Amino acid sequence: MRVRCILCEKIDTLNDETLLAKRLRNRPIHTYMCETCHERIAQKTKERLATGKFRFFRTSKHETEW
Ligand SMILES: [Zn+2]
Numbered sequence: 001m002r003v004r005c006i007l008c009e010k011i012d013t014l015n016d017e018t019l020l021a022k023r024l025r026n027r028p029i030h031t032y033m034c035e036t037c038h039e040r041i042a043q044k045t046k047e048r049l050a051t052g053k054f055r056f057f058r059t060s061k062h063e064t065e066w
Contacts, residue, residue, distance in 0.1 A: 001025070005034035 001021055003012050012034055014021040024032055033041070 003032040005032060005037055007033060007037040007040075010034050010036075 001014050001016055001024070003014055003021075003024060004010070005012065012032070014024070016022075
């Protein structure tokens with residue numbers, strides 16, 4: 001299946017059998033984020049954590065793997 005990153009609008013092709021593809025099929029497609037953007041967000045989250053103003057809630061393992 002083809003998915004578009006919500007941030008940079010890059011089109012990625014996912015193997016339909018992957019967990020991520022299965023999950024996206026059950027959710028609006030705009031929840032997809034490419035690896036590059038995901039890394040960028042993760043970095044921003046770390047920076048916010050460093051300021052101490054951002055309260056981080058640990059999400060389940062299933063939600064954090066991508
Ligand atoms: Zn992206």
